[in-house]
Structures are given as C-alpha cells and as structure tokens.
Amino acid sequence: MNLPDPNRLLDRLVEQIRPHLHPDSALLGIHTGGVWVMDALLERLGLDLPCGVLDIAFYRDDFSRIGLHPEVKPSNIPFELEGRPILLIDDVLYTGRTIRAAINLVFDYGRPASIRLAVLVDRGGRELPICPDFSGVKMDLEAGQHISLERDDHSQLRLMLRQAAP
C-alpha cells in the first residue's frame, strides 16, 4: 500500500483548520505523535498560538489490564484553559479511546469553551462515538494493521504501516 506523504496531509489540515481559529484559540498535542503534528501545524500556520502537551497515561482505560506506561511524561498546559477554544491534535485516530482520555484530562485543568479534534490520519475502527473535526486523510485499515507516525533526527515525518503477526 502506498502511504501518503505527511507533509501533504499537513497542508490539507492547515487549510481546514485556519478558518476556524479564534484570536484566543489554543492547541493541545497528545504525546508524542500529536505533538509532532502540532509543531508542524504551528510552523505552517505562522501564528503565535499558545500550545500545550498532553500525556494521557494516567487516564487510560486499560490501566488495570496493562499497568502504567513505563515512560510517562508530565502534561504541560502553560496557559489558562478556562473559556478558550481548544484544538486537540493527534497523529492517528483509531478506537477513540485516547481522545476520550485526553478530553477527561483537559477538563481536570478547567472548562474550555470548546474542543475540536484534528488528526493527521483517520484510520477507522472506532469503538467510541468520537469523530474528528479535521483530518488529513481517511483510510480503512484492517484490525491487524498498525499505522504510526515517526520522526527522524532531521524532524522529517513519515507514516509507517505494520502488519500484526497472524
């Protein structure tokens, strides 16, 4: 399968997002891929918007099955969230469970005016009623397929597709 170039997807995302930004909008990227996408979007938008980083490890719904992620990082929202329109950003949208956790996390910091969701890739397979407001591409992948965003030492992004062992 030919995978799309993340740079093209980012260009598309920026076009979709730009008309919806308010003067007091803020961006929140989900660690780690969502933060890479957020950084790339900010560069393309050319705007100086407040942004923060979310690590959803403490909000995962599978903690009692798989335990705590060994490399949890602190979440950092260095702005007043109360009343702001928030753009939540992740690399790949799959089951929707990460987004559910991220929304819960955001509300523990305060009450935003709104939350919209932007993802680079919507790969289908949702298990929760969550839908992206903006997405770079929609793909229909099988349950055994795993798509991920990677970033090399030169900050170049690329998509990787792996097939789970049968």
Place this chain on the structure above:
Amino acid sequence: MIRNLQLTPDGKLHHLLTLDGLPARILTQILDTAESFVSIGDREVKKVPLLRGKAVFNLFFENSTRTRTTFEIAAKRLSADVFNLNIATSSQNKGETLLDTVANLSAMQADMFVVRHASSGAPNLIAHHVAPHISVVNAGDGRCAHPTQGLLDMFTIRHYKGGFHNLTVAIVGDVLHSRVARSQIHALTTLGCPELRVVAPKTLLPREVESMGVHVHYTMETGIKDCDVIIMLRLQNERMQGDLLPSAGEYYKHWGLTPDKMKLAKPDAIVMHPGPMNRGVEIDSDVADGSHSVILPQVTFGIAVRMAVMSMVAGS
C-alpha cells in the same frame, strides 16, 4: 528472596518492601513517574482516575502523622478508596495475629496494604501471604527499611542537583537505629553516588557500616566538608536515656548542624531531614528554616513519589 518478591516475573514492581537490591532501572522509573505527578498538585482538579475503584488500606501499627497523611493524600489523588486503620484500638489488642488481621481485610476486597510496623520484616511477612492481586507497600518497618522516604529523598536530590554522579552526600546522626538511613544508602549506592559519607559518634553507627559502601566520619569538620547534600537524621529521644550518648546538649555541640558548620559544605549545598525535627538537638533552627533547607519540599515531593509507587504496584 525479598528481591524476587518485589518484582513480577516480567520485571515490574509488585510490592515495595525495601530498596535493597532494587535495580537502578526501577528506582529511576519511580522518580520519572513521580515527576509527572508533581505538576498535578498545581491543577484545578488534583486527581487522576488511575486507582478508581481500588481499596487501599493504611495499616499503621506504629504512629506516624506525616507518612500516613501523605500516603492517604497520594491514594486519594489517584482516586482510590482509602481506609485508615487505627490498629492501637483494634483487634490486635484483643490478640489477633498480624496475618489474621490481613486475611480479614483481604476478605473485605483490599487491593493494597500500606504497612508501618515496629517489627522489621512485618511487611515482607504480609507480602508473602497475600493473594497475588494484592500489593504491599512498606511505610517503615523497625530498623529495616523506609523505602518511600528513601525514594522521596532521591527525588529531592535529583530535583535540586540534577543527578547523582558528581555528588558528595553526608548522612549525619543516628544511623544505627535509622531505617531511613538504610534506605537512603541503598538508593544512593545503586544510583551511582560516588562519595557517600556517614557522620556520627561511634555508638550510633552499625558495626561494619563500611561494608554498605559508605565512608565513615566521626566529626562534622571532616564529614560535611565540601558536601553537596547533607541529610540530617532525627535523634530519637529514647536514645538519650541509654548510655549511647552523654546528653542532648553535648550531641548538639558536636553533631548538631549549625550555621557555622554549614560553612564547611559547598555554598549551594542542600540540607534535608526526614522529620520530625528536634530543633536544637540535631539541627539549629537557623539552618532548618534557612536558605539551604529543602525540608518542606521533601514533604511535598513525598506525595508525588508515593503516587508513583502506588500506581506502579497497582498496575503490575
């Protein structure tokens, strides 16, 4: 034996009983995880849902305000249900054995026991007998270990000094009776502290203490010279009654940390104390409240470190 008990077959922390023999990988993981919990204290909602629905029992067979309270806050910030058992007024006084008490609490669907006991080894005994899904966290046992205190001290040192590899650390005072000192020594040697000293009169040092990897000093003049970190230990009042020491005044004169003696340490040295402090015995008020003191941040960090330990053992 203890080491195997603490870790699951795939190397995750399941009980925390002692820092003796815990690999640096686990110690660092606890400190890193605690780092993420520190910022939760600044949020509007100071809770995360990790331990929702879990029952944590605080079993304090020995009194402690600070440790019990910080464990309770930690468990509540993880959204656990916390039950504090006042053992002094409980069935232990009616003759129930420790293991019967634990078996009864397990029958009440406990998920975690936080245990403080005057007898060394009590938390290990409990860990040996509980069901596999239950975790035990040692909150101080006899003279043996106080691992979460040792960990919060490591967190404090790393916070202010950035790491352990270039540090000179002195532990001053009653090392002989101190479970805190034992846990600190195990952690500091595992984490690669190159110069670890114990400073005390001979009567307050364990025999063959050098075998733990420390340098022994009998005077403050050599002991805290050029130190980056000075950890003061509490001089327990009951030690004064025996023949280990002449008097509190005499002890203060030789081993109490005063502003004058602080000048021997590095200018940016930090002073730590596990509490409760005896002002005017092991530490002068001007030092305890002075610019080198990080004694109150230790308490705050203690919450984050206990959250890290509880969330790691509960998820193993």
